[in-house]
Amino acid sequence: MVGRAVWKGPYFVPFPVVPPGQAVQTYARSCTILPSYVGRKFEVHNGNSFIPVTVTEDMVGHKLGEFAFTRKKFSFKKKDDKKGGR
């Protein structure tokens, strides 16, 4: 994946100022996580609801949307064996 050209600088979105510890609700999934975001809490939209994301140092180059999954996890529920597994 090539990604955004470095000379353009990272894509980010200005966020409202909130008291420390309070989460910021956002639809901006494509916002790059900047070093100044470390320690802040976001609630990122996944199409349906808002997923809480607490930014850590390791997350810095990634986008907010990477941490808010958009699809429900697939889990294979084994069926009841009354019908003999057919």
Place this chain on the structure above:
Amino acid sequence: MLYLLGVNLPDHKQVPTALTHIYGIGIHQAQKICHKLAIHPRCRLAHLPEQKVTEISQLLNTYKIEAELRRERSNRIEQLVQIGCYRGDRHKHGYPANGQRTRPNGKTAKKLNGRSLSVRSRGFCTSLPLASTTSTPRVPSPPSISSTLAPITRLIARFI
């Protein structure tokens, strides 16, 4: 067989080709090595003088290859899993991580992705939690009788 930096290299092969057998050296790097050390690209590994072999191993020590490279690769993947991003989750489950479809295909990813992870568990029930802040492996709960029989009944059902 020439034993070089933990790898057995085939003697009878040409030097660039033989060097590609090292994890982390492809044909491009191997050719660069030969250019740097004035080794003819058609020269066979067995025909190299001892001093040239020493020079090769000295140069290779400056490269990131073999165990060091494997470690770095698995560290990077583990970091993706630990921060809880989408790509890390795909590695954890062994699915393609680059946006491919999984309805058809995906077999290579199932075979290769997330091999190095300690948290990866194969099984029929795939409801794994998202990566937590600690990286301790999840202890599986003891299986019930129906869950142990289920794979067997499914297998039998296929042949009925």
